[in-house]
Amino acid sequence: MPIDQTSVLIVGGGIAGLTLAHILAKSGMVVDLIEQKSRLHTSQAGILLNQETLSVYKELGLYKEVTQEGNPLTQVEVRSISDRTITHFKLDSSLPSHQHPVALSRQVFYNILVAHLSVRQVLLNTSIKSIQQDVDQVDVIFSTGEKRIYSLVVGADGAQSPVRSLVFGSRRALFSGYYGWQWMTRSDNSESAQQVTEYWGQGNRLGKVPLAKGEAYIYGFFKGPRRLDYPPHAWPALLKEQFSDFPPRIQALVNQVSLPGQVHLTPMMQVNMARWYKGRVVLIGDSAHALTPNLGQGAALAISDAAALAKHLLFASSFDRAVALYNNEQIFRVQRVQAFSKLSGLVAQIDNPFFARIRNTILRWAPSRMVAYLAQKAFL
Numbered sequence: 001m002p003i004d005q006t007s008v009l010i011v012g013g014g015i016a017g018l019t020l021a022h023i024l025a026k027s028g029m030v031v032d033l034i035e036q037k038s039r040l041h042t043s044q045a046g047i048l049l050n051q052e053t054l055s056v057y058k059e060l061g062l063y064k065e066v067t068q069e070g071n072p073l074t075q076v077e078v079r080s081i082s083d084r085t086i087t088h089f090k091l092d093s094s095l096p097s098h099q100h101p102v103a104l105s106r107q108v109f110y111n112i113l114v115a116h117l118s119v120r121q122v123l124l125n126t127s128i129k130s131i132q133q134d135v136d137q138v139d140v141i142f143s144t145g146e147k148r149i150y151s152l153v154v155g156a157d158g159a160q161s162p163v164r165s166l167v168f169g170s171r172r173a174l175f176s177g178y179y180g181w182q183w184m185t186r187s188d189n190s191e192s193a194q195q196v197t198e199y200w201g202q203g204n205r206l207g208k209v210p211l212a213k214g215e216a217y218i219y220g221f222f223k224g225p226r227r228l229d230y231p232p233h234a235w236p237a238l239l240k241e242q243f244s245d246f247p248p249r250i251q252a253l254v255n256q257v258s259l260p261g262q263v264h265l266t267p268m269m270q271v272n273m274a275r276w277y278k279g280r281v282v283l284i285g286d287s288a289h290a291l292t293p294n295l296g297q298g299a300a301l302a303i304s305d306a307a308a309l310a311k312h313l314l315f316a317s318s319f320d321r322a323v324a325l326y327n328n329e330q331i332f333r334v335q336r337v338q339a340f341s342k343l344s345g346l347v348a349q350i351d352n353p354f355f356a357r358i359r360n361t362i363l364r365w366a367p368s369r370m371v372a373y374l375a376q377k378a379f380l
């Protein structure tokens with residue numbers, strides 16, 4: 001018998017929280033969402049989503065709009081810093097282009113989710129101060145001092161999750177050893193408009209993703225110490241220094257960044273937990289399992305968490321059962337992606353020049369079909 005009379009509080013208006021809010025509201029549940037920021041927006045960046053992930057938005061009637069705003073990707077090229085191809089492969093060439101992964105502006109994606117959101121209440125500038133629960137309900141106090149009672153509280157509040165700290169105690173996010181750069185630019189049209197191109201250096205790499213309407217999304221990763229003493233005004237200089245041995249066309253891209261607001265630098269955190277629920281409080285997305293960024297799968301997992309949790313809330317006989325079923329359904333996939341992501345970081349970001357050359361040689365000789373198969377297994 002499905003659960004009825006449900007009021008759900010979602011803490012966090014990121015991709016996980018917004019997606020869950022859509023699904024639950026569409027199913028008739030009473031949903032409130034709180035977000036600590038003053039508006040529902042995201043950093044200037046792009047995002048890659050595969051078709052399995054995007055299919056979640058079909059049921060919500062948003063798939064067409066999301067994919068129309070996106071750019072289908074059909075191939076991947078990895079190049080060395082001497083600008084030689086290391087590997088180049090097509091993403092399942094038997095598929096028509098509308099079934100390929102799609103790259104889109106994160107803000108555009110966000111805008112679509114926000115524009116169609118229809119929950120009971122969205123409270124901005126609001127955080128969570130306390131969470132107390134018994135078997136039947138969860139009592140929360142917001143940062144505004146307001147008290148409310150819910151049947152379920154979902155922490156969708158990112159890697160540093162305050163919900164996780166309040167309810168699960170010492171489960172801290174750990175620094176993964178990586179930092180991520182992200183910025184948007186105009187495409188330089190130097191590669192196919194359907195190709196992701198990554199340049200692998202020694203301990204760092206940079207990727208270019210063509211988006212729709214002549215835009216491009218650039219991401220970069222590098223290994224670094226836990227504390228990096230670079231305030232935002234020093235970021236453009238750090239970026240230039242880090243990619244100074246990359247090919248001239250990459251340096252041209254990097255040189256376009258002159259103001260701190262043009263680029264975003266994030267320490268990449270990791271959360272390792274096997275159990276994401278306690279009574280009537282449950283975690284989804286990065287708050288449950290932030291992972292190294294090497295496969296770009298964090299949002300995909302967050303969306304699939306939202307879909308799995310919603311499904312079990314709608315069909316399970318009790319909350320206890322719903323959250324346990326959600327956890328069981330997602331844990332294997334999450335742990336697999338976390339492990340693959342770690343492994344691919346070890347390969348893509350080798351910092352020893354000798355081993356980096358060996359890696360490049362092996363990949364150059366490996367049949368591209370095999371590389372495509374492995375990449376699609378891990379990422380798509």
Ligand SMILES: Cc1cc2nc3c(=O)[nH]c(=O)nc-3n(C[C@H](O)[C@H](O)[C@H](O)COP(=O)(O)OP(=O)(O)OC[C@H]3O[C@@H](n4cnc5c(N)ncnc54)[C@H](O)[C@@H]3O)c2cc1C
Pocket residue numbers: 011012013014015016017034035036037046047048049126127128156157158159161162163180181182219220266268284285286287293296297298299300301302
């Ligand atoms: C460089 C880089 C590239 C990436 N590329 C990709 C990609 O191509 N594909 C992909 O799938 N993933 C990618 N990811 C990962 C992806 O961005 C994240 O995994 C995803 O955004 C997690 O979504 P989330 O909703 O769980 O958390 P978040 O996006 O962190 O959202 C959490 C929200 O909760 C709010 N919040 C926090 N605390 C509180 C509080 N106390 N009260 C109220 N609100 C609160 C925050 O303000 C925020 O809005 C990338 C990450 C990086 C850094």
